[in-house]
Amino acid sequence: MFLSISVFELRYQVRNPVFWIASSIFFLLSFAAATVDRIQIGSSANVHVNSPYALAQINLNFLFFFMFVTTAFVANVVVRDDETGYGPIIRATRIRKAEYLYGRFLGHVRHHRLRGQRRRP
């Protein structure tokens, strides 16, 4: 049950247009940082773009900004049922709160890894 909930959540979030927009922005940023000389995140004229230092800097910067994006996605778990009005139907089923929320959370963890993969330079 737990796994099935997380799979549903993953599929639900992958269909979310915000996911595609956010991941393309971050993908383009990291791509640009690695290929366009004038965009520098972490690397500089004296540091290789693929040096460990530059990669660590890029990851750090993107992680920081991506925290906000992640919050926006994960908050959706809690508010979605009341926002859409589907909540009463869910709450009348036998599912327990912990199973449901953590199942969804697991879906988001997997989803987050998906997003992370597009971010890596």
Added chain:
Amino acid sequence: MLTIQDLTHTYANGVRALDGVSLSVPTGMFGLLGPNGAGKSSLMRCVATLQTPTSGRITFDDIDVVVEPERLRRHLGYLPQDFGVYPRVSALDMLDHMAILKGVSDPSDRRSEVERLLVQTNLWSARKKALAGYSGGMRQRFGIAQALLGAPRLIIVDEPTAGLDPEERNRFLNLLAEIGENVVVILSTHIVEDVTDLCPAMAIIASGRIIQQGAPMSLVRELDGRVWVKTVAKSELAELQARRQVISTRLFAGRTVAHVLCDEDPGEGFERHLGTLEDVYFSALRLNSPR
């Protein structure tokens, strides 16, 4: 069998939505009839374990619903009054997900049950469309499909036909009629015909109290010979209402037809009317309204 004893619910803002409701609901279709704001939805929500009543007992077979809501939820199908759906999710995916939440864990069982319900509710051809794009009637049919998942023994449908066009309403009532006779189905509605069409047992609720209950046929029979009708002009109506017990007035081709409750022939051109459930409903409301 569902038994409700002396159920009272007061909301945080002081509104007393339910005031000592006692009901016993046998298996089969049970109609709960009442005007808007009578407490139907509050009662339905209490039985569906969504809110804990202030006081009173609800038991379903051997389950004490207030104490062990989780046990009831295993046997419950609930269609709320108005519900939204998740965006970008198809009926097929949502039903499959609901089946998981309702504990149908075997994948092949789940698939066959979901497919059977999609066919039964006539949503098969639209199963891959997003629910958010469904019309009101289709959404309501999806609602009953999810309520029927997992072989529930208690099905609660809260005002399912409000806002449906006549054809969709018919289709929906037919769906309800197909539900087996061995489960308890509570249908709350403010539309008298829904009850007339479907329910062998019913209750009328107003201002949080049950004001009448029984079988529709016998309730109608009790009124037999006591309902009289007359077409009156609008100007006579006020005077008639002062003198007689007018239970309802309705317009027919632009003229007012008054239904009057009277034990013997009132004369004055009144004609005897074969009572209908609507007369039962209006007379119950009329006799119990605080004046």
